[in-house]
Amino acid sequence: MNPAQPIKIAILAMGGEGGGVLADWIVDLGEHCGYIAQTTSVPGVAQRTGATIYYVELFPEARARADGGRPVLALMPLPGDVDVVLASELMETGRAVQRGLVTADRTTLIGSTHRVYSIAEKSAMGDGRVDSAQLERQADRAAKRYIRFDMAEAAERAGSVISAVLFGALAGAGVLPFSRAQFEATVERGGVGVKPSLKAFGAAFDRAQNGDAPPTTDAATAVAAPPQPHHAAVRALVERVQQRFPVGSQALLLEGVRRQIDYQDIAYAATYLDRLAPFYERTTDDGIRLADAVARHLALWMSYEDTARVAALKTRATRFDRVREESRVQPGQVMAIHEYMHPRLQEICETLPGGIGPWLAGSGLPRRLVERLTREGRVVRTSSLGGYLLLRAVASARRWRRSTVRFAQENALIEGWLARIARAATLNPQLAAEIAECQRLVKGYSDTHERGLRNYTLVMDAAERAGPQLAPATLRELRDAALADEHGDRLRAALARHALA
Structure with a gap:
């Protein structure tokens, strides 16, 4: 850090996560250690429950006196001009990177890896979740140093709140000119929840200094033991999966069987396997991938929400x-x-x-x-x-x-979907895989299900008219258009663009 410049710290947190408390702790720490401190907060509603940016600047009081005046401290963080960024959740980490607050030549980034999904992610008609691994990779590339672990879990274990964990990780990072004892004294001066806060602080301090501990067991290579159900009919289904289906697909199929038993009964789970068996007769890699896609989506469709x-x-x-x-x-x-x-x-x-x-x-x-x-x-x-x-x-x-x-209607749709996939698989396996993915359009109940079914029908009718010559990429585009707009405007535009309306 440049000694002629203030220490600049940005905190990105959601409402109720203690971002204000964390900012106050940093200010109190600085003032008790001979620094001039200033904090501001800018509330926002861009994320889930009102995400807020808290901004703190610290400047040595002795240096200010030596320069003959008081420093001018900023009210907002500027892109490329932040020393430390603290993020209470992975999406907040992504927002900090997107705003340019994190730079590879300067910024220490400290963030929790747990996720609280945004409204946009939850309300998407398809899978609207942002890829967490991709967020972490981008943050790792953007920061000079990136300290990360599940801080919500650490706070839960300590019976505290995530602000105490972030404070401990900040101390453990060693980027501020203060000792651990000075950090801990700040928590004690707060006077509320001191014991659990210090417990959370200590665990995060050690985690930040030592990094992620290696796993104590070889979890990466461990193989889950096959289920051993006591019910004879259920055991027969498990044995059927283990004996007649590829080993690499068995975990997926057993989960599908479990879902159908939970949804209806054992006979319904047997129907699930009966429908899948013809697809797994194709022994090529492409055939297995297609069969796995059908197995996943069929399990979801057969357990439709009534x-x-x-x-x-x-x-x-x-x-x-x-x-x-x-x-x-x-x-x-x-x-x-x-x-x-x-x-x-x-x-x-x-x-x-x-x-x-x-x-x-x-x-x-x-x-x-x-x-x-x-x-x-x-x-x-x-x-x-x-x-x-x-x-x-x-x-x-x-x-x-x-x-x-409803059962008769859903089963007719399922049988038609499976028949389309089977026909396409003999001529164009890639197109068959895209047809299998179209099950994503049919979900939910009430108005949500009605809109999804309408879009599914439009897409399948277009695929039927185009026949096996339809490009898989075109069908994928139609499906993505249907998932992007619940009113169907984008889908109708895409159909017209490809002369499939």
Whole structure:
């Protein structure tokens, strides 16, 4: 660092992560060690819950007196002019790099590797997640030194908050002219949560100084033991996978079997394997890759989200545990979960057994009565006994799922999709792989499912008209256009551009 210039530190954190506390600690540390300190914060809503940039500048008071005045300190970080960047989450690290705050000749970058997905990532129609590994590679190239580990996990283990972990990593990095004892005294002066904060500080200090410890076991080469289910029929399915399918695909197939049993029953899982068997008869590498793609997407499609599935997922013990953990509910505290339910008449009819659903959809007074009762939607408190039992009753509708109109419709779509893939595989395996990927268009429930199905139908109709001469890249472009725009405008433009409308 240039002794004639202030020490410049930028902190990028989301609301509730203690970025302000961390900035105050750095200011307090500097002032108690003979530095003039200034901090500013610029709130923003570019990310999840209001990401904020906190900026701190430190200048030696003795040097200021020797120069005969007080330093002029900046209010905002400038690209290429930051000594230390602290990021509370991996996307915040990426934002710092994108803004030019991280430079290879100067900046020490300290960031957590855990992810809190942005609204844009969550709301994307396809897989909108940014590649975490790519973010880390870019940050590593951009910084002079990059210190990274899962700081959220470290804070959880210590019973503290991520700001204490970042403070410890900053001390361990050794880029500031202060000792560990001076850092720790700053935490003690704060007077709140001192013991867990110091525990988190110490763990992060050691991690920053020693780097990532080598794994204690050979996790990279360890092979998971095959499942040994007690149920005879389930065990038979596992043995079928192990005996009749390629070794490299067995983990994927066993997960698909598990998903189908969880969704419906053992016979449904057997149907899943029956549908896949013809694809795995192709022994070439391209054939196995295509079969694996079909296996992955078929597992998702066969466990489509109807009202029974949604109700089952919302009432699972694991979901209550996850909400309790994410909300940090303390022992003795009461947790209440409210679900907003707005089922349309169509979803209700699709859940009813046999011919009851079609009868209700075509009836007069009964149909109008149901539409009136569901027009406004309702809030169900699943953490109460009544709300929980109501959703469990809806979840039990899976017993007659096979007799519903929705099941027949979904299975017809699945069979048509598999037939298209099989036909294309004999002439153009790359095109077959792109057809398999088109399953991504069909997902969710209610309006989301309806829009996705409409786009899927448009894409498949275009592929059917073009035939095996359709370029795989063109089909990929159509699929990406459908995933990029829920209204279908980009898809229609792409269809017109390729004369496939």
